[in-house]
Amino acid sequence: MSMETLGPLSGIRVLDHGHVWAGPLLGMSFKDMGAEVIKIQSPSGNSGVSMGGRGMPGTTAGGDVEELDPMGFHAFDRGKKSLTLNLQSPEGVEIYKRLVAKTDVIVENFSARVMPALGLAYEVLSEINPQIILASLSASGATEGPWRDLVTYGPSLAALYGIKSVLGYHDSEHPQEDQADLDPTAAGHAFFATLAALEARDRTGKGQHLDIAQGEASIQRIGEPIMDYLLTGRIAGPQGNRYPGMAPHGFYRCSGDDSWISISIRDEDEWTRLIEFCGDMVPAIRDERFSTLSDRLTFQDELDSILEGWTLNYQSWDLTRQLQKIRIPAYPVMGAIELAADENFNALNQSNLVMRNTTYSKDAIYRGVVWKLDDGWGEISGSLPKAGADNNDILIDLLGYDGNTVKDFEMRGVI
Amino acid sequence: METVGPLAGLRVLEIGDFISVGYAGKLLADLGADVIKIEDPIDGDSVRGHGPFPDDIVHLEKSGLHLFLNTNKKSLTLDYMSVKGRQILDKLIAHTDLIISNNTHQEIQDYSLDYASLSRNNPQLSVSSITVFGYDTPYRDWLGTALTATAASGAPTKIGHPEKAPLWLPYCAADFHGGVHGAIAALLALRMGKISGQGHHAWISTVEVIASYLNGSGVPHFVFNGGLASRDGTHRSGFYPWQVVPAADGYMEVITMVDDQWNRFTKLMGNPDWAKDERLRDRWTSFEWHEELDAYWHPWLKERTREELFEIFSEHRIPFQPVNRIDEVVASEHLETRDFWQTIEHPVMGTYTTLGAPYKFSETPWHIYRPAPLLGQHNQEILTNLVGLSEYEQQRLRDSGVIV
Secondary structure, three states: OOHHHOOOOOOOEEEEOOOOOHHHHHHHHHHHOOOEEEEEEOOOOOOOOOOOOOOOOOOEOOOOOOOOOHHHHHHHHOOOEEEEOOOOOHHHHHHHHHHHOOOOEEEEOOOOOHHHHOOOOHHHHHHHOOOOEEEEEEOOOOOOOOOOOOOOOHHHHHHHOOOHHHOOOOOOOOOOOOOOOHHHHHHHHHHHHHHHHHHHHHHHOOOOEEEEEHHHHHHHHHHHHHHHHHHHOOOOOOOOOOEOOEOOEEEEEOOOOOOEEEEEOOOHHHHHHHHHHHOOOOHHHHOHHHOOHHHHHHOHHHHHHHHHHHHOOOOHHHHHHHHHHOOOOEEEOOOHHHHHHOHHHHHHOOOOEEEEEOOOOEEEEEOOOOOEEOOOOOOOOOOOOOOOOOHHHHHHHHOOOOHHHHHHHHHOOOO | OOOOOOOOOOEEEEEOOOHHHHHHHHHHHOOOOEEEEEEOOOOOOOHHHHOOOHHHOOOOOOOHHHHHHOOOOEEEEOOOOOHHHHHHHHHHHOOOOEEEEOOOHHHHHHOOOOHHHHOOOOOOOEEEEEEOOOOOOOOOOOOOOHHHHHHHHOHHHHOOOOOOOOOOOOOOHHHHHHHHHHHHHHHHHHHHHHHHOOOOEEEEEHHHHHHHHOOOOOHHHHHHHOOOOOOOOOEOOOOOOEEEEEEOOEEEEEEOOOHHHHHHHHHHOOOOHHHHOHHHOOOOOHHHHHHHHHHHHHHHHHOOOHHHHHHHHHHOOOOEEEOOOHHHHHOOHHHHHOOOOEEEEEOOOEEEEEOOOOOEEOOOOOOOOOOOOOOOOOHHHHHHHHHOOOHHHHHHHHHOOOOO
């Protein structure tokens, strides 16, 4: 194997207990960067991806409703190996421990009680393998505290940690539903933390436990209003599309059906360029009420409505191109169809692949890899594993069990 | 001070401006990396002028965003776009493992900030570039902010009321997401460097990062199903309920994904007749009648405070949670139990409190070693020890405005 085919995580073995979103996404991140990822699933048929209930229209190329594809989450398992293992049975735990001895990273997003309850607390795992890194993504952390054992989902956790309180229109108290970015935010922080723990292990030879509270990783992105409260006592509410220190800053309606352009002006140079460009068409924008940033912030309602009176005359792409030409940050608010046709977006996603979906016998397209290394690493590979597809390889080749023992495990439901 | 974090011993230069690169730098610095933040000699990083400020009085050392984002870093003021400044930067790079940057394409071109130029004298150097539209893509020279990046990702088409404007992810969430993934790209480039024996360049696009977050399945979902066709307002379409609902003193996030959870809720309400409504039987289609169905149980929530509701729902293991305000989050017992908040001594601010760890490391802890730096606070230390300039040479640089 040449150097070029090795990814940054080549040689790293990961056990993935992820379910629903944050966990499987973290496992997928390792796989995309060259690690071997073994998905641990229950032999009883729990796929480890299902959220329960009916599948929503998923990722199938025909646009069919994929009954076994709740939310399309199975896409996160591309390229992983699958081991079915009954961790409730002593033999299952024994197999697991033999596997831990040959593993670098364990990823799990159970509630904080589950791994200790299985007899697989970090202390136990590190005794088997002192180099093991256990990345635990619980909702609110593994240590004591009143929110520790809550039943919660990304959107409700975002509410609890204040993230939802600033999402909504600036002239209404009622928050709006969000785009549910808490899970991927937590998974991103967890991937970073685990990579850092691998750096430490390279130096010290020792693994460690990462207690990642998804709420604490996600709350960082509202650091600004939190600092505002800590420094001034102001309590931020829903912000609309506004942002302190920039005006105009918003989405403005364009011609066509539900079509919008984003425009944000960061400094006086950009503001000057904007009014030079549109001032003859909308003289009102030259009003002295808008001459300084603090004036524009004060009279933002008036400014926004004047600006929108102008943008309405344009198609969003035409105006975007004209504004970018004079160095103004602008872009259409992309819809589904536009995004699929977006030249730049398609260039970014060049590593998207159409792949045979082995589990459900339909082709699917998977998102590309967001981290680009100049030598081109980051092509996605591998399809979805069938539950237990790699049982034999892992038990016989990796762990050294003989074929008959494995058959026996299978018959008794250990695997 | 010696650091104990997992990235101890790693020297990083942070080049660029505002939130995305600053957050990437914070993630590295808070895990023990020696992060030197290179700032404009006059105004510094623009987060310093951004605020929020105590008493709303602008002060370059008192911006809340700066105090939060720049913990543990050193500050070097340097006009690296000048010839003299660039010579110093190149000398500094010789002692550097990693550069993180969010320079625009124009700046990269005009000032030779591409990987080949940066690593000219240090083949071991790795670089992570945080871009909005991509490093080698058709729109790489377009300007973008967190707002335009969010627009370009498609995320807003699902957020907000159908009759009103779509909404962004407030407070420059896109920049924070770009920062996390820029920091990941940095560590991946370093690992690649260990394997191949020479430095690597990695990059991310914040537009793609946000797009990759959407709906779990991301791009394919809307390519094939038009999954982002309309905005949902306060009610997410799909299964029922998934909404923001008024309580007596604020709002509750109400979401159930498992039938048992919904059944526990209706049982808690005394198994009323409305719970037998046929339209609730299949909660994947119930959304269609949500206005009528909401009327059954919204009034019950409206009569109770969020605290009362949170207690009842927690006890019955129903995943309905309060929309906490910022002040309530800061006062939360849970975050106090987790020792989340960090109180830091600062030479100008006195004592200030900021957010704590996004994760806890059992062996090599996340730690705040020092407050956000004063503008140019570490000039002398860095120029003397790393660049090897005499006091006379440093004075000449100060006189010519290359440093302060």
